[in-house]
Amino acid sequence: MNTETDTIVAIATPPGRGGIGVVRVSGPQAPPIANAILGRLPRARQAVYGAFLGADGAAIDRGIALYFPKPQSFTSEHVLELQGHGGPVVLDMLVNRVLELGARLARPGEFSERAFLNGKLDLAQAEAVADLIDSGSQAAARSAMRSLQGEFSQRVNRLVEAMISVRMYVEAAIDFPEEEVDFLGDQHIKDAIEDLLVELDRVLVSAQQGCLLRDGMRIVLAGPPNAGKSSLLNALAQVDRAIVSDTPGTTRDIVDQHIQIDGLPLHLLDTAGLRDAADDVEHQGVSRARAAMQQADRVLVVVDDSQSIDLQGLMTQLPPGVPATLVRNKIDVSGRKPGTDTTPAAIEVAISAKTGAGLGCLKEHLKQSMGYEIGGEPTFIARRRHLQALKLARDRVVMGKQLLVEQRAGDLLAEELRLAQRSVSEITGKFTSDDLLGRIFSAFCIGK
Ligand SMILES: Nc1nc2c(ncn2[C@@H]2O[C@H](COP(=O)(O)OP(=O)(O)OP(=O)(O)O)[C@@H](O)[C@H]2O)c(=O)[nH]1
Ligand SMILES: [Mg+2]
Structure with missing residues (x-):
């Protein structure tokens, strides 16, 4: 990317009609573009009202313009925001005018990507921007905000620092064996590794909770025909x-529905009921069910x-x-008492x-089986890739500890710690491949 000449533009408000619509421009060309469209460069961070002019000098729209000179902007580049009327045609005309003046259309997530590349946000924070926008419950939104404000990144950075400090200690001892320090038997190292594991586990638990808030759980209703699967779906979804x-x-095809239980997405x-199908359509339905x-x-x-x-x-x-959970339905007919029962074979819920x-017991059971603790440690929004990175790091540290205890292999411990550190650092975007960055940002919306 040539940040010297590359200026991007996008409509930042959702598609469709609305009271206002915002066109966002970022890059070195933002000031001349402002001059051409507004007839002047607005003072930094001060709203000005006026006409947005087309190439022929006629007004495309009238609205508010805001100019954020670099580096005090979301992307750390010169940013111009044009807030006009929220109609698709007028906003398209405005974007086309900006394109004529030398900008190009932004890719999805490109504003956030620039904020990341210019050091305004780390990767976990940039992801939290998208997760805040996408959050499906208040709990998820609060967690995303905590991540956006850097709480998650701080915990991750502290883990990295702890790993570096143990590594330095071990590596120093390897480099100066003549000092005759029995560093391998040194309690300091063992304590430091234990502390590291405890903190890794705590961050993992919080991240797991955050991942649940973001991604929820996929629950499939299956069983014999006529058991009441569709009735249960309707009852849980209350539609x-x-x-x-x-x-x-x-039921032939799969019917899916997103619901929430106490803010947790499911x-x-x-x-389709599992049986030897009566016809081809049902047969396909049963295959889909499996x-x-x-x-x-x-x-x-x-x-x-x-x-x-x-x-x-x-x-x-x-x-x-x-x-799996066994759900015994139609107890209004069978006369069984409602509630949850754990038998050696399975967990059963009678409804x-x-x-x-x-149904209350079933919801409680689902919540518990997700492992979500209401009122536990504050969570931050997390993604599966964060969990993977933390788990990998944990495995490395455990392995390093084992190598130390069993083989007194300080050099191998140092290497495991280095790999653990690398894995955790990927969360905030150090050592992250361009491929992964591309995948993360392309899932954002345009204009973000
Ligand atoms: N008495 C009683 N009837 C129920 C209950 N749940 C479902 N039914 C009835 O059982 C019949 C089958 O219900 P469905 O929800 O269509 O069953 P299903 O498992 O989706 O059936 P398929 O889609 O054919 O596999 C309907 O007549 C429902 O009204 C229940 O809790 N009590
Ligand atoms: Mg059905």
């Missing part, structure tokens, strides 16, 4: 989403409690390794999708 009927084989997928189960974070196996069921046969149809009995 009439899926077709319910007493004809077995009603992605529910209702599937594929969905494979990718589930948890399967709710729904059965009709008023009928005798071959539970063992049913359980063998579940993909191995995917956690009635019809009356709503036991």
Whole structure:
């Protein structure tokens, strides 16, 4: 990227009609572009009202202009914001005018990418910008804000510093063996590694919670036909989403619905009843149901409690390794008491999708199985890549500790610590490949 000449422009407000629409320009050409469109360069950070002029001198729109000279702007470059009327045609005309004056259209996330490359935000903070915009609950928004303000990055940076300090200590001892310090038996190193592991675990727990707030969990409703899967989906979502009927084989395609339980996002997928299909369409439905189960974070196996069921046969149809909960539905007919029961074979929840009995217990169970602790440590929004980096670092430190204890191999410990440090540093964007950066920022919206 040639930051000397490259000036980008995008509509920063969502597509469609609105009270106002904002066109954002960033780069070295922003001041001449302002001069051409406004007839002058506005004073730094002061709103000015006036006409936005086209090439022929006629007004395209009238509105507010703001100029943020570098480096005191979001991107750290010269930034011009034109706030006009929020109509798609007029905003397009304004963008075209800026393009004529030498800018180019911004790629998705390019403003945030520039903020990152110019050191305004680290990578975790830039990701938090997108996560704040996308947050689906208040808890997620609060966590994203904490990450944006740098709380997550600070914890990560402290981990990196702790790793560096242990490394320096170990490496110094390797370099000066004549000092005859028995650094390998040194309690200081062992304590420091223990402290490091404790802090790594704490950050991991907070990050795991943040990841749940952001991504939620995929829950697949599966089981025999007519068990009440679609009824349960509707009851949990509190909308009439899926077709319910007493004809077995009603649901063919996958019906999905996003819901929240106490602010935690859940992605529910209702599937075709598992049986030898009556026709080709149903057969495809059953195949889809099986594929969905494979990718589930948890399967709710729904059965009709008023009928005798071959539970063992049913359980063998579940993909191995995917956690499952047995949901005994229709207890208004069977007369079983609502609630959760843990048997040696499975966790069972007894409910009635019809009356709503036991639904509270089911929600509680889902929340618990996600591992989310309400009122635990403050979380920060985190992504799967952050979790992976932290887990990898943890494995490295554990390995290093083992090498120290079992083989007294200080040099190998130092190497493991170096790799752990590298992994954790990727969270804030040091040592992050261009590929990964490209993937992260291209998932942002245009104009952000
Ligand atoms: N009494 C009673 N009837 C229920 C309950 N839940 C569902 N039903 C009835 O059971 C029948 C089947 O319900 P569905 O929700 O369509 O069942 P399904 O598992 O989605 O069925 P398929 O899509 O055919 O696999 C309907 O007539 C529902 O009204 C319940 O808790 N109690
Ligand atoms: Mg159904």
